Amino acid sequence: MFEESLARLKAEGLYRTLWRVDSPQGPRIRIGGRDLICLASNDYLGLAGHPALKAAASRAVTEWGTGSGASRLLSGSSRLHAELEEEIADFLGCEAALLFNSGYAANTGVLSALAQRGDRIFSDALNHASIIDGCRLSQSEITVYKHSDVNDLENKLKVNICSGVRWIVTESVFSMDGDVAPLPGIVELAGRYDAHLYLDEAHAMGWMGRKGRGAASHFGLEDRITLRMGTLGKAFGSFGAYVAGGRELIEMLINRARPLIYSTALPPAVPAASSAALALIRGEEGERLRVSLDRNLSALAEGLESMGFLRVSRETPVFPVILGSAKKAVQVAEDLLEQGIFAPAIRPPTVPEGTSRLRFSVMATHTPEEMERVVSGLRKALNRAEGDR
Numbered sequence: 001m002f003e004e005s006l007a008r009l010k011a012e013g014l015y016r017t018l019w020r021v022d023s024p025q026g027p028r029i030r031i032g033g034r035d036l037i038c039l040a041s042n043d044y045l046g047l048a049g050h051p052a053l054k055a056a057a058s059r060a061v062t063e064w065g066t067g068s069g070a071s072r073l074l075s076g077s078s079r080l081h082a083e084l085e086e087e088i089a090d091f092l093g094c095e096a097a098l099l100f101n102s103g104y105a106a107n108t109g110v111l112s113a114l115a116q117r118g119d120r121i122f123s124d125a126l127n128h129a130s131i132i133d134g135c136r137l138s139q140s141e142i143t144v145y146k147h148s149d150v151n152d153l154e155n156k157l158k159v160n161i162c163s164g165v166r167w168i169v170t171e172s173v174f175s176m177d178g179d180v181a182p183l184p185g186i187v188e189l190a191g192r193y194d195a196h197l198y199l200d201e202a203h204a205m206g207w208m209g210r211k212g213r214g215a216a217s218h219f220g221l222e223d224r225i226t227l228r229m230g231t232l233g234k235a236f237g238s239f240g241a242y243v244a245g246g247r248e249l250i251e252m253l254i255n256r257a258r259p260l261i262y263s264t265a266l267p268p269a270v271p272a273a274s275s276a277a278l279a280l281i282r283g284e285e286g287e288r289l290r291v292s293l294d295r296n297l298s299a300l301a302e303g304l305e306s307m308g309f310l311r312v313s314r315e316t317p318v319f320p321v322i323l324g325s326a327k328k329a330v331q332v333a334e335d336l337l338e339q340g341i342f343a344p345a346i347r348p349p350t351v352p353e354g355t356s357r358l359r360f361s362v363m364a365t366h367t368p369e370e371m372e373r374v375v376s377g378l379r380k381a382l383n384r385a386e387g388d389r
């Protein structure tokens, strides 16, 4: 039935398949019997395999079993869920926090619950698919502004008057480019044009800002952001997501957010692991891991810059190596794989047409030698790709 569509994807270099990983997450993973440097994980602090998280999860399984049994509104809302929410609210200095089963569920559920008919969402052009889908599911008007362009945002705020509530939605660290949103400018506009800010900290939480509190903390703008969302499956090395903000907002979400109401709660072992991760992130170990991450991303940034891959924000662990066509990106990714480096090509529709790329994610647990191997491996792969043309 889909033969033609699949054939077309293959011809365009856009066909996707799943990998089969034979090892736990880590700076190195095993695929097809080979040991590879992994640049394709968002486990930035290397916590997914940390003994403290594993111990917390195992303890929870022993005490609480595997499944949560039901939605949070029925029997699925364990003490472990509630404690993690309190810990996150305390960590972020918010009145309350609410867990979701994933970042995808949080963005679709929260945006569709908050923005109603008559409201308007102003959304960054490069926002994540889960934000786009949340906007689509909401009954509100949507205005897309140019990526991180505060002038364009201001123009759009000026001309798009609406009777209801105005929301500005942006990621803090963009997932595919690793650049940081101009939050001070955005917050200033939100104040001037009476809009609320919804901030997706998926790629900032845990490593950026004071003690890993995210970009809002990095810029000292915590009080100016209505809702902060973040994932627990990336730098937290666990799974799930949260939103944090005022108590009334959280109460409204408990009453309205469909992915929360109509989906089985996270298994208790998951919030248990997330709580263990948060304790590490707030503590000395988190500090130590953030220093290692910083060392690694500086080394990689220097290496890539020497090859002409410049970028806007030097200080984040997400490095786009933009190559243009999907075919070239796939070719370079395959070459790297041959050299023992795992960084699959990222192609449309995940990124805009003509900006296919490799996306290198750095982890605190990589070694300086691994960063050097990545830089020299990329240099070789690019030379070979040029030679083929």
Ligand SMILES: *Cc1c(COP(=O)(O)O)cnc(C)c1O
Pocket: 102, 103, 104, 105, 107, 128, 130, 171, 175, 200, 202, 203, 231, 232, 233, 240, 241
């Ligand atoms: C990964 C990601 C999400 C989704 O989070 P999951 O917990 O993986 O579902 C949402 N927003 C952004 C910006 C992301 O990168």
